[in-house]
Amino acid sequence: MEYEISYLPIRPDSLKTNTTVGCDIYLLTRTMAEVRFVLYCKRDAVFDEAKKEMLVVQKIKSLFIKKEEQPAFFDYLENNFQHIVSDTNIPSDERTKIVHRAATNLVKDLFADPSTGNIERIKAFAHNMVDYVIEDSKAAESLLKIAVHEYDSYTHAVNVVAIGTLFGQKLGLGPKGLKGLCAGILLHDVGKTKISTDILNKKGKLTEGEFGIVKKHPELGVEILEETGIEFKEELIITLQHHENDDGSGYPYGLKKDEIHPCGKIARILDVYDALTANRSYRDAVRPFDALKEMKYGMLNCFDIDLFKKFICFFGPYDLREKKGKSDRLQN
Ligand SMILES: [Fe+2]
Incomplete structure (x- = not known):
């Protein structure tokens, strides 16, 4: 499926609260009808405690980034x-x-x-x-x-x-x-x-x-x-x-x-x-x-x-x- 090629999973715990990640982050949603990626945190938005809490409450184990934005995510990890x-x-x-x-x-x-x-x-x-x-x-x-x-x-x-x-x-x-x-x-x-x-x-x-x-x-x-x-x-x-x-x-x-x-x-x-x-x-x-x-x-x-x-x-x-x-x- 195309989405598997263009999105890459990342671990939520690799995100530090109160930082901006520098690339868009997506959630994977599944319904009976479709599987799709929904924008969860914009590249310049702060990943704050509320966002983190939502992931914990919903027991979300994976987030996704677009493949072409991987270098930005690596920069984030490095920093x-x-x-x-x-x-x-x-x-x-x-x-x-x-x-x-x-x-x-x-x-x-x-x-x-x-x-x-x-x-x-x-x-x-x-x-x-x-x-x-x-x-x-x-x-x-x-x-x-x-x-x-x-x-x-x-x-x-x-x-x-x-x-x-x-x-x-x-x-x-x-x-x-x-x-x-x-x-x-x-x-x-x-x-x-x-x-x-x-x-x-x-x-x-x-x-x-x-x-x-x-x-x-x-x-x-x-x-x-x-x-x-x-x-x-x-x-x-x-x-x-x-x-x-x-x-x-x-x-x-x-x-x-x-x-x-x-x-x-x-x-x-x-x-x-x-x-x-x-x-x-x-x-x-x-x-x-x-x-x-x-x-x-x-x-x-x-x-x-x-x-x-x-x-x-x-x-x-x-x-x-x-x-x-x-x-x-x-x-x-
Ligand atoms: Fe050498």
Whole structure:
């Protein structure tokens, strides 16, 4: 039916009272004769206590927005992030999904337009996300569960950020280091926005010349970040070093071992994990366990061994909960 395509459901508890949402919100009404969407709260009207009470009284579990207004709703979620993630009335899993949706939209916007405004949004998100995982360990766990078990290509980038931030927390990074790490992971490939999509999306092997161009993206990324102002040094390090391999075979500088900053080492592990678990034009995504296996048996030269072991230990319990036994083999 047409309405299913043009309207999207939203959760009523993702709306904060006394705010304007910025897009029209609809109720679904059903009669014997028809099913239709009725305007419930106009884009510039205040969602107040009375409106909320009406939803509670009528036990309404879903509201709807028009599909074309989804970006405005994502902006709303992003701006009210703190409210949503700290609202204990919303189940932890649901809060995590809301965080995901807002962040996914953010990443899409960044790659469509790597402007100062969008980079600032990324930094604000990194601040909020780190506060969120530090303050609420249950929420952090639910974020990781989604990251490991959901394979939607839109949420993929955010999944890797969640994994990286929580791994950084496990390694003992403090709030400032974590915020830098989180922002750095979100921004690390921003240099690709200066490279032709014909090359980036090319099916099949790149020519030497094309690969030479791709290899410039870490430095191009640093240029973009320097133009927009740096908040955390980790952002620059991660952007510049996320393709450097432990044995010196990476790029752009062929740094090895401790010439690579700890954040660069973390970023290298995450970048490979990201590449393996994402759906790409030239290969299907592999499951997290298989990605770790491929990293261990085929690419160990890329990583700092101690750090990689910690990554597997960090990951094992989440990934392999249903497949006990395999984790032991990876950790040996
Ligand atoms: Fe990259």
